[in-house]
Amino acid sequence: MAVLLTKNSKILVQGITGNQGRFHTKQMLAYGSQVVGGISPGKAGDTVEGVPVFDTVETAVQKTGANASIVFVPAPFAKDAAFEAMESGIQLLVMIPEHIPVQDSIDIVTRAGELGVTVIGPNTFGIISPGEKTKMGIMPNHIYQPGPIGVVARSGTLSYEIAFSLTNGGFGQTTVVGMGGDPVVGQTFISVLRHFKDDPDTKGVVMVGEIGGSAEEEAAEYLKTFGKPVVAYLAGRAAPPGKRMGHAGAIIERGRGTLESKEKALTAAGASVVTMPWQVVDALREAMAHV
Amino acid sequence: MKQYEYLAKQALRDHGIPIPPGRLVNTPEDAYQAVQEIGPAALKAQVLVGGRGKAGGIRFASTPDEARDVAKAMLGMDLKGYTVERLYAEGKLDIEREFYISVTTDRNKKVPLVMASLAGGVEIEDVDDSQIVRQWVDPRVGVLPYFGRELAQRLGLTGTLARELADLVVKLYQIYRERDAELVEINPLAVVNGHLMAADARLNIDDSALFRHKNLELIEEGSELEKKVHQIGLAFVELDGDIAIMANGAGMAMATVDAIQYFGGKPANFLDAGGGASVEPTAQALDVLVSMKPKVLFINIFGGITRCDDVATAILQVKEGTGIPVPLVVRLVGTNEKEGVALLEQAGISAYSDMAPAAERAVQLAGEGRS
Numbered sequence: 001m002a003v004l005l006t007k008n009s010k011i012l013v014q015g016i017t018g019n020q021g022r023f024h025t026k027q028m029l030a031y032g033s034q035v036v037g038g039i040s041p042g043k044a045g046d047t048v049e050g051v052p053v054f055d056t057v058e059t060a061v062q063k064t065g066a067n068a069s070i071v072f073v074p075a076p077f078a079k080d081a082a083f084e085a086m087e088s089g090i091q092l093l094v095m096i097p098e099h100i101p102v103q104d105s106i107d108i109v110t111r112a113g114e115l116g117v118t119v120i121g122p123n124t125f126g127i128i129s130p131g132e133k134t135k136m137g138i139m140p141n142h143i144y145q146p147g148p149i150g151v152v153a154r155s156g157t158l159s160y161e162i163a164f165s166l167t168n169g170g171f172g173q174t175t176v177v178g179m180g181g182d183p184v185v186g187q188t189f190i191s192v193l194r195h196f197k198d199d200p201d202t203k204g205v206v207m208v209g210e211i212g213g214s215a216e217e218e219a220a221e222y223l224k225t226f227g228k229p230v231v232a233y234l235a236g237r238a239a240p241p242g243k244r245m246g247h248a249g250a251i252i253e254r255g256r257g258t259l260e261s262k263e264k265a266l267t268a269a270g271a272s273v274v275t276m277p278w279q280v281v282d283a284l285r286e287a288m289a290h291v
Numbered sequence: 292m293k294q295y296e297y298l299a300k301q302a303l304r305d306h307g308i309p310i311p312p313g314r315l316v317n318t319p320e321d322a323y324q325a326v327q328e329i330g331p332a333a334l335k336a337q338v339l340v341g342g343r344g345k346a347g348g349i350r351f352a353s354t355p356d357e358a359r360d361v362a363k364a365m366l367g368m369d370l371k372g373y374t375v376e377r378l379y380a381e382g383k384l385d386i387e388r389e390f391y392i393s394v395t396t397d398r399n400k401k402v403p404l405v406m407a408s409l410a411g412g413v414e415i416e417d418v419d420d421s422q423i424v425r426q427w428v429d430p431r432v433g434v435l436p437y438f439g440r441e442l443a444q445r446l447g448l449t450g451t452l453a454r455e456l457a458d459l460v461v462k463l464y465q466i467y468r469e470r471d472a473e474l475v476e477i478n479p480l481a482v483v484n485g486h487l488m489a490a491d492a493r494l495n496i497d498d499s500a501l502f503r504h505k506n507l508e509l510i511e512e513g514s515e516l517e518k519k520v521h522q523i524g525l526a527f528v529e530l531d532g533d534i535a536i537m538a539n540g541a542g543m544a545m546a547t548v549d550a551i552q553y554f555g556g557k558p559a560n561f562l563d564a565g566g567g568a569s570v571e572p573t574a575q576a577l578d579v580l581v582s583m584k585p586k587v588l589f590i591n592i593f594g595g596i597t598r599c600d601d602v603a604t605a606i607l608q609v610k611e612g613t614g615i616p617v618p619l620v621v622r623l624v625g626t627n628e629k630e631g632v633a634l635l636e637q638a639g640i641s642a643y644s645d646m647a648p649a650a651e652r653a654v655q656l657a658g659e660g661r662s
Contacts, residue, residue: 076502101500102396103471106430109401125595140595140626155542160595160625161646181541183398183473210542213398235545238530238552239561246526246541246563248499249398254416276553277546278647 001201002129002175003150003192004118005068009092011136012060013038014081015072016048020096024072024138025049031141032133036064039081057088068092070126070136078122079104086117094136095121095180099248105184112186119186123247124178125156131174131201139163139176147172149284150196152189153208154179154215155247158235162208162280169281174202181247183212189219197226204229204288206280207271211236212250212257220265229287230271233280234259292496292510295337297379299494302470303477306462309488316378322362323355325380334361337377338370339512346370351383384490389479390446391415392460394428394467403428403467405460407442412479434464455487471500516579523575525564532557534657535585535617537576539564539597547591550650555660559585565597573605578613587618589653591646594625603631607638618656622649 011028015021016038026049028035035051037060044055054060057069069085071078075097085093086108093112100122112119120127126137131146139156143164149171153159156178163176174196179187189207196202205228209216216234223230237259239245241252252258266273272283294302300310314325316334326332336348343349348370352358358380368375389412397404406415410422424445428434439457443449448456459480466475473495481490496504511518513529520527526541530548534556538544544563551558560583564576580588592602602623609615623631623642632642643649654660 075499099499101471101503102473102497103468103500106396106401106403110430138596143595143625153542155540155545157538157540157593157595157597158542158546160540161543161546161593164593164624183396184401188399208542210545215399218399235542235549237549238558239545239548240528240530243528243561244526245528245545245561250541250545254414276550276647278645 001199002132003195003199003202004092004175004177005127005129005132005134005136007034007132007134009068009134009136010034010036010064010066012036012057012064012066012069012085012090013051013072014057014069014085016040016051016053017043017046018072021072022048025051027141028135031135033135036066057084057090061088061090066090068136070094070096072096075099079108082108083111086111086115091117092136093117093119094124094126095119095186096124096126096138098123100182102182102184105182109184109186120177121180121185123182124180124185125159127175127177129175130172137178143167144176145172147174148201148203149173150199150202150205151176151208152179152192152196152205153177154210154249155181155208155235158277159208161277162206162233165278165281166206166284169285171281171284174199181249183249189215190222193219193222193226197228202228203291204231204284206284207232209234209262210247210250211239211245211252211259212247214257216262217265220269220271223266223269223271229284229291231280231283231287232266232271232273233277234262234273237275292498292501292507293339293512294494294496294510295339295377296335296492297337297377299492300489302466302494303489303492306466308459308462309486311382311384311488311490313379313381316362316380319359319362319366322352322358322378322380326352326358327355329380329382331383332358332380333383334358334365335379335381336365336370336375337379338373338375339510340371340373343370348375384481384483384488386479386481386483386490387485388482390482391418391478392463392480393474393476393478394463394472395474397427400427402430403464405434405442405464407446409446415478428464433468434461436461451485452482452487459487466494470494471497471504473497516583520562520576520579523572525562525572525576528561530558530560532559533586534653535559535580535583535588536591537562537564537580537589538591539593543591543593547589547650550646551589551654554651554654556654556657557659559583570601570605570608573602574608577605577609581609581613581615581617585617586657587620587653588615589650590619590621591649592623592625594623594628594631597625598627599623599625599631600627600634603634606640607634610638620649620653620656622646
């Protein structure tokens, strides 16, 4: 079992003929993802890695029955691509690009709310469900394995580090969700945790957070009634205030978004908060033992 | 991208929000003329640091001659590490009351947020929550005058001030939306002769939206070194320690800085070499780190999209080029790990596969940490 992305998800790749689109189409196919079509205006009739290319999402959906799409187009065109997908009936939308204007993200997320579309990202590594052998994203294929742990993270490489340590520590994953590093993204920790709560195969959750905003604090409130063990690791302990730490959203602004505040809230909600990424597996082992 | 006060004020004026009379001052002569035109004025340093007034960045001049002298003293002065290149001369105001208003993005609700308070003139963080009115904007609707009337009512304003506030919030939202602002703030929103006027303003533009605001002058914050690395296209923050750090991905780079501190070391920087960086930018980034003359150089790579052999090649390129005259600690795992580790070993560099012992070793080599 998995959340949000299953082996039945039929996937389109928007921007399939670009370098990134092409490379990751190959990687997704290699992992087992059901990539049924790609979009590249003016290139209908071509194929990429055997996948048929269409001019519009509308046609692609008609011809393939796709219900999910992953967007690789450059940031200035991402809003257009996202709306095209949503208006064509796509239900799961993964937005890879970084540097999408926040106003565009607000519009995308607002429309998604009206249509009931699940948006992952922007500025995300995507989503992967190892047990279902499917992924929509740019994460490396070899570091995951099927198992009982749900992972929800704000950042890419850090979540790879942690997912790999889980795999090596004997904890496979149901689904790993990358929320994205931007200030406005489709998911919150809470929206993803709800799915993990409802998924009987997910027995425990690892949260990978960071400084900036108050998504972790809000999640803490929800965790009080979550009912499954949660281990959290938060990055940015040593970050100075007022500086963006790579992610547009990772900034302590005017006293808000500090790590201390997040750590305090999560600990009070019963999560096991660790200081360093390599401590996640031991903390999880302990937390799971008490179930 | 933060905008200087005078640019923020221009934006307000362009949208019809009243601002005090003001002139941009580049030379002492400009200051003379400004005060001749607008009368007694405050000369305000145009720098992007908070607490400007306390640091001597705001001074008053009653006469044109005085303005010339004050400007002479202020132009070129150092204000918290920034050189003052421009002043903004602004007519002195007879302020009756000070309010606060801003439009920003609520990250949790994912919609714009209008905040207002009758207790303005101080940082909004210092205002008690009970004195702040918050109204969220439906982005499909935007801000219409009724939104402003409701806001005025919640604040307890009536008459002229209520009417003017309702009108002002419509315009403020237009600035937020049309200019891709992260924050547009008027503080204090002054009452002068019974009317609202923007006495001070902040405007921060979303960096990601600069492509549709090509007319904006680029304003770069940060140290010279930070600007240099930003030009390579990498995220970089200078810290005050002496262990230089490179990692791939923002989260990983943050975690690496944290790890150095965890073992008692002092990180010199945050550097995200990118989630999928190739040889060239990685080598450029390393060159910058070497130029910082750190005690130790620590490279922490989890190769996902980044290939370990590319990173190894970049390290060797720098080693053979400009040279790496300080102890080097490399942690290298993931995609093409074997190839990368082999390349390094040929050059006499051994790589760690785990983050913790690598970080601990870097701290040890710097002569820092717990004894």
